Amino acid sequence: MFREKYNHMNKQIYPSPELVNKTISSATSTVSSKKQHKLLFRKPIIIVAVLTICIFTTLPILAARIPSVYELMYYLSPNVAQFFMPVQKSCEDNGIKLEVVATYIHEDKAEIYITMQDLTGDRIDETTDLYDSYSINRPFNSSATCQLIGYEDTTKTATFLISMTEWGNKNITGDKITFSVREFISGKHVYDQIPLDIDLSTIRVASETKEVEIIGGGGNFEKFLSDEDTSNVLLPSQPMNFPVEGIDFTGIGYVDDMLHIQIGVTNPLNKDNHGFFTLKNKKGNEIKCDYNVAFTHTSDDGERINYMEYVFDISQAEIEQYSLLGDFVTSGLFTKGNWQVTFPLESDK
């Protein structure tokens, strides 16, 4: 209905013939003046040659040695930046080695196997997670993912698979890509359906709530946001007794007839601690949260806390039949470094 009306309306919108003709005539004059400029600059070819030599000899060094130069080049033109990056299939920093071990390129797809090995300690393990700290720079439009596919305990080596597909069904062979990692987390601890010692029959309407700006969420959380993307959440309390180290339990109570449960993670940028809750009754019936919302708070001394609030559609009359369980993941180690490899997209023979 809206589509038809909108389309009919748009059919009546078009540029005036004068505007089109003016644009075309200015195009013609611009093109001819550009041609003149080209002729003017054709003669001093030696200057161009000298400049080219300077660029080809200095830019690869600058791009490889100075990250900001490379980033600036990549921002301006991914093609140029990747062209100038020298091939370097392995690198070492902070006692950890990053290496490209195999590539398989076919049509518009590339599969690249990369290893990370801890040469000095035990920071690389089977839970190593690059989360969002890695980047895959390539000179074409594509989708790319990176996932941990294996871990070798004796050599403390984790293997990652980068899968990439170029948009538009183009042949991917021939370009260079740069894979870099700034930090990773490891030493993950997984808590699976642990019972939480909270008597749900005592949960009452929250005494204090506040309107906060929501930065994300899960489920159909958008339905519950105001036009300004805010939501009414529990006022975070001091952390209560909670069995998961690295996650603070900061509130539970009813808001607008929905059960809200809130947790917080302090200094979240160097960890990926998260989890979710389940309500379970004696018959084994489970209730998951309807939606969850995330918001953040930074204290005056610069300490950031990310809060996640889980909202269940269950009445106060029913809640006493249920107990609370939780699934959580926390990470123990956070390692920073500067690892970067550049390699051509060519299949290993």
Added chain:
Amino acid sequence: MEPESLRTDDCIDNVVRFYSDMVYRLAFSQMRNKSDADDIFQEVFLRYINKHPHFESEEHRKAWLIRVTINCTKKIWASSWSKKTAPLDDTIIFELSEENDLNYELQKLPKKYRAVIHLFYYEDLSITEISEILKQKPSTVRTQLTRARRKLKEILKEDYDV
């Protein structure tokens, strides 16, 4: 709305004529007044002429023109001049009075939602295609579209099935 082959070998005259309606309608959908749409129209094709980009397909050329049109509108919105001036009341008079009403109501749609609405409803682009053109994540585009529809429903009341 699949672009047909231009068979022009990049002839600027033909490119401007072929894409003139698309660029102008997109520009108007963002600004909702003729004078700004005129400015954007010229700016887009001037950039096209100056850069003279090479495209491997018509889809690529169309995507480039859409992206540049959106960028030009953002540039106008961001300029301090635009922030301090009220738009001229030089809109288009449509055939039907309900279309004039619709045009008036669409001015109330927040600017950040106008592009996804136009590309989805008029250019018939999918969420994936819009995300590729606007260089945003598909989830971001999906969220914008959901919110834009919600906003449109509020603005248009029960008059249209959005």
